[in-house]
Amino acid sequence: MYATVKLNEGRDKSLKRHHPWVFSKAVARVEGNAAAGDLVKVTDNIGNFLAWGFYSPSSQIRVRALSFKENELPDEKFIRDLVRSSCKRRDALVERGNEGVRLVASEGDLLPGLIVDRYGKFIVLSVSSQAMEHCRQFVLDELFELYPECSFYERSDTKARKKEGLSDRCGVIKGEEPPEVIYVLEGGQIRIPVEIPHGHKTGAYLDQRQSRIYLSTICRGKNVLNCFSYTGGFGLWALKGGAKSVVNVDVSGPALDAARHGVVENHLDPGRCRFIRDDVFEYLRKKVNEGVKYDVVVLDPPKFAESAATLKRACRGYQDIARLGFSLLSEGGRLLTFSCSGIVDQALFQKITADAALEAGVTAQIRAALRQDCDHTVSLPCPESFYLKGLDVEVL
Numbered sequence: 086m087y088a089t090v091k092l093n094e095g096r097d098k099s100l101k102r103h104h105p106w107v108f109s110k111a112v113a114r115v116e117g118n119a120a121a122g123d124l125v126k127v128t129d130n131i132g133n134f135l136a137w138g139f140y141s142p143s144s145q146i147r148v149r150a151l152s153f154k155e156n157e158l159p160d161e162k163f164i165r166d167l168v169r170s171s172c173k174r175r176d177a178l179v180e181r182g183n184e185g186v187r188l189v190a191s192e193g194d195l196l197p198g199l200i201v202d203r204y205g206k207f208i209v210l211s212v213s214s215q216a217m218e219h220c221r222q223f224v225l226d227e228l229f230e231l232y233p234e235c236s237f238y239e240r241s242d243t244k245a246r247k248k249e250g251l252s253d254r255c256g257v258i259k260g261e262e263p264p265e266v267i268y269v270l271e272g273g274q275i276r277i278p279v280e281i282p283h284g285h286k287t288g289a290y291l292d293q294r295q296s297r298i299y300l301s302t303i304c305r306g307k308n309v310l311n312c313f314s315y316t317g318g319f320g321l322w323a324l325k326g327g328a329k330s331v332v333n334v335d336v337s338g339p340a341l342d343a344a345r346h347g348v349v350e351n352h353l354d355p356g357r358c359r360f361i362r363d364d365v366f367e368y369l370r371k372k373v374n375e376g377v378k379y380d381v382v383v384l385d386p387p388k389f390a391e392s393a394a395t396l397k398r399a400c401r402g403y404q405d406i407a408r409l410g411f412s413l414l415s416e417g418g419r420l421l422t423f424s425c426s427g428i429v430d431q432a433l434f435q436k437i438t439a440d441a442a443l444e445a446g447v448t449a450q451i452r453a454a455l456r457q458d459c460d461h462t463v464s465l466p467c468p469e470s471f472y473l474k475g476l477d478v479e480v481l
């Protein structure tokens with residue numbers, strides 16, 4: 086028998102819309118015994134079925150729902166089917182010359198708390214919910230069947246894991262140990278550095294793939310400043326697109342080393358790029374004071390807003406760097422500005438960017454709205470899964 090999680094009156098709306106999160110405040114009581122990772126039935130206050138999900142007693146998200154049909158239990162077959170169909174949906178992306186693809190994108194692929202990234206012959210798993218901790222072996226068994234030739238590595242070391250009461254788990258699951266840096270083909274043209282064992286996330290930011298490729302189309306003969314460069318993906322595509330010069334700025338020394346090697350690995354001209362280890366806020370201020378100008382400025386910062394409590398400060402941060410970025414652009418220059426904070430939505434981000442332009446005293450127009458690439462699937466009922474948005478803005 087499964088325990089039943091009964092919701093408070095009036096708190097059934099989001100599950101009825103198939104949003105997968107049940108917050109602790111919505112729970113009236115638990116009937117029966119439920120331990121971390123157990124499958125539970127969720128009902129409304131008078132006992133009507135709403136969803137099947139997995140219980141997480143220490144998290145604010147008390148239950149993550151997986152199935153919204155009473156006769157469809159999220160058992161081994163259910164999970165394996167979801168994993169398989171999610172992986173299959175990436176075939177077209179692989180065929181377009183991408184060796185790095187997100188095979189499973191958590192809520193986006195109806196598997197909340199599960200990330201599976203493929204980097205060529207390495208598959209990296211990142212589990213960050215009690216729900217997926219419970220399903221981990223089913224997931225692996227399906228992946229082993231789908232990709233028998235691949236090696237498997239785990240990077241379950243996210244902040245979310247701590248909130249779920251889970252300790253970190255990293256290391257080889259099966260096959261070869263991945264080298265510190267590997268290179269994976271992107272868009273059939275550029276080989277992107279990926280640091281599986283010790284890099285950010287599972288080793289690379291695959292979500293920016295289409296925006297990196299987009300950048301290469303607007304860079305011919307331009308001087309490009311790539312802020313928060315990490316291992317230099319935007320910089321590599323800028324060089325490929327014929328940029329006259331590229332300056333990569335990041336606080337991380339190892340990331341810049343990988344970026345430097347990436348230029349050589351891609352047979353691009355090292356004489357056209359520089360790698361600066363600095364705080365972006367300070368670097369931008371220095372360049373504004375020096376009166377330096379660029380044709381294209383990329384701003385791809387880390388997540389500034391972790392929660393509603395830090396939203397205001399985060400908005401100020403996005404606005405500050407955008408203002409400085411605008412101030413560095415020559416006439417006709419382009420600012421590519423991004424936010425990966427889920428709680429900063431597109432409308433708010435546009436407003437922040439508009440305010441920054443006002444503060445910088447420039448008039449600007451949007452040339453393109455940018456977003457996370459298609460393998461970072463967005464679930465229709467779960468707007469939080471659309472987290473990465475960006476704007477290409479031209480200064481008139």
Ligand code: SAH
Pocket residue numbers: 289290293297313314315316317318319334335336337340363364365366385386387
């Ligand atoms: N554009 C990259 C991903 C950027 S991730 C890509 O396409 O792969 C964000 C980066 O910002 C990280 O590499 C991190 O080291 C860097 N970072 C965070 N805070 C910073 C700061 N204040 N100044 C400079 N770099 C910073």
